[in-house]
Structures are given as structure tokens and as C-alpha cells.
Amino acid sequence: MATIAAKIGQGVGASAAQQYERVIPSAAIQSDTERANAAMERYAQGDESAFASVYDAVAPRVHAYLIRQARDRVVADDLLQQTLLQIHRKRATYVAGLPVLPWAFAIARRLYIDECRRRKTDALWSARDVGEDDRRAWALPDDEVATREAARLVEAELLRMPGNQRVAFELLKVDGLSHQEAAQALGTTVNAVKLRAFRAYTAIRTVLGCPLEPSAAGK
């Protein structure tokens, strides 16, 4: 099972990013994407029952993203509902074959940003802890102490880094979006997404005590 921790830490901080571990084999990502697109196409054509399939293909990943962003289960639930309802309202505009996931992520991100603006309490939000249930959603620690400490470091580093780097990193490494999909969801270029994620990756490796070697960093 390839984990972000293993990739990032390569042994040193292997347990660290297990908090951010997501079990998304590439085949599952492919299957999710195709399933979402096919279900959305049926739903756009008027098959009401297809909404459940759209939900099943889209909601888990968008919900995980919203929980990480909002750090509040109730808010994430509400934003997920709003996101799915937006897709429901605009189903007629869906063009067959176009990817649904970046669309859903972009809507979720917009609604989250609007919610932050509406409340104007970003600082308060950041201070909130993610509930244990939510944590379990993305990973469960194998080694309590080391994992918690390293996870705390990673989490602190993610919170410290610029928002665009954090979101790009999470969309790629946690939500399993492709570079192209993440770029679409963020409304930017593939190269910009790669650069942001690389910077986040470098920062996390540094905080875990395994910085990239200069030759690797220069690549």
C-alpha cells in the first residue's frame, strides 16, 4: 500500500503522513472518474436514479476535502450538500464525457471560500480540532506516539504553508486527482499545480527531517 508517508518520509517519517494516508489505488481513481462521468451523463439525460450513483462517486472525496478544509464536520456536511445540489441544479449543462470530479471540487472550493468570507472567522475555524471520526476517515495511526507527533508536524506545516500550495498538495496526494484535474479544479495551469505541490512536498520533507537532496530539488 503506497502511502504519502512512505513516499515523503521514505522511512524516516514514514508514520508521519499516515495521518494523510489515503488508500486510493490508481485503478480505483480511474474507475471512480469513469463511474462519475457515466452516472452524470445518465443524470443529465433525466435518469433521476442516477443521482445516487453520482453521489457515491463524487461525495466521499469531496467530503474528505471539505472536512480537511473546514475542520468541522457539520460545516463540511453542509457544504457537501450545497455542492451536490449545485451539480443537481446544473445537471442539464453537463457535457457528455467531461470530467465531473474537477467540477465538483471547484464548486466545493468556491462554496468553502464563500463560507469563510461569510463568517469571517478563519482564525476561529483553524483553531478547531478535527473530530476523531473525521481523522479516521483519512487514516488510522499504526504507531500512536510517533505518528501523532509526526502528524502534528505535518499538519502544522500544512497549515503554515500558503493555501494554494496546501490545496494543490492535498488534491494530488490525498484526494488522488490527476495534475490535469487538480489544475481544472483550481482554475490554473498544470505546471502551476506541479510547482505548488512540489513546494509543499519539499516543505513537508524538510519538517520531517528528510529534505530533498539539492540535485533532486533542482530537478
Next chain:
Amino acid sequence: MSDSKPPAPSPRTGLTDARLRARIIERSAREPSPTRAQFSLEQRVVLSLVVLVPLLVFLASGGIRVGPRPERLVIATALGSAILATGVAIVGIGRGRSMLGRPRALLFTQVLLTPAVLFGWRALLSACYPKMTLEWVERPGLRCFTLSILLACVPLVGLLWLRRGSDPLHPRLTGAAFGAASGAGAWVLVDLWCPVGYVPHLLVGHVLPLLVLIALSALIGSRVIAVSRGPSTLMER
């Protein structure tokens, strides 16, 4: 600790509980939304109006007026600006291969280049013919300004209507692109209508309305095209 992992569902499917799923599906079932076929009908009606209303306004304003212009100049300016306007419309209105519309850079380029290229084309061609860039004292450009706005407002409203509440990324820029597209369409008709090639007249009567439309549609777009949340049913539980 791995023993405490929820057994059956994967971590991903375990994220959303059945109650939330049921509630969202039930909520969507209660709120009607048009299917593609229904929307397609609405789209056809709106797009017909977007094309027909400006043409009617144009004909009511007198239609094509050649004036002292050589016919070749009229045809060349109209044909060139029509081709440019078509390109502008394809870039500005089309979504490309994404549900999220064109990339920001492309829309930005479209918005910036449209007035410059259309103006350049008209001014350059007029300069190629003798006496075509002379001043017309009685035509400062106000009538062209008004006609441009009149011709473009229906297409603009139509486009904004069709794409309302649909852009989560850059609604302001999408709105501006709609303004540029509808303004470019109006430019073609005004080109056929207005024989004046005097540069200050072109700036006031032709370029300025295009800029006004871009600014106005960016402003409206940021409110109308943007994705916005509906009433919450979960937050207050």
C-alpha cells in the same frame, strides 16, 4: 491500532454516513432541476433571441449604410470583424473541454485583445482608402455608442441568463468575456451601419461601448454567473 479501522467500507466510502446521503438525495428529489432536453429548448429560445433581436434593432436603425465608403471597404471591414467576432465568441462563450470553462489566461487574453484588434482592423483598413479617416463634425460617436449598447445588451443578458450560477472559478472574467463577445457581435453590425473612420469617432462610438460592456458584464457576472450557496438545511440541525 489498525484493528480499529472500520471493517467493511474503505476509508473513502466510510466518510459519508447513510443519513447524510439520504438527506441530500431526498433534498435533490424535492428540488426540480431541468434535464438536458429541457435546458436545450430554453437554450435554443434564448440563442434565437440573442441573434434575432439585435438584427431587428439593426434593421430598425436603418440597416447597412454604405455612405461615401467604397463597397470593397465595407465588405472588407465587415468580413474581417465578423471573423474576429466569431473567434471571440467561440473563445468567450464556449466551455472547451472542461465543465469549468476556458482557462483564465485565455479569457484574459480574449478580453484584452478584442477591443484592440477590432479597432486596429477598422482603423487600418479605413486608413488604406483616401478620405476615409476624415473628421465628421456632426458625428462625434454618440449615436454609434448608443447603437452598440442597444445591439449588445440582449445577447449579453441572454448569455448571462444561460450561464447563471454556474461558474465556480472565475465568474468575473467569464462575464467580461461575455461582454467582449456580445460587444464584438454588435461591432460587426455597427461597422456596417457607420461610415465614419475618423479615429476619435471610432474610439468614442465603437471602442468605448465595448469597454463599457466588458466592465459592466464583469460586474454583473461576478454576481450572476458565480456559484452561490442555497439555503442551508444542515447547519441549523
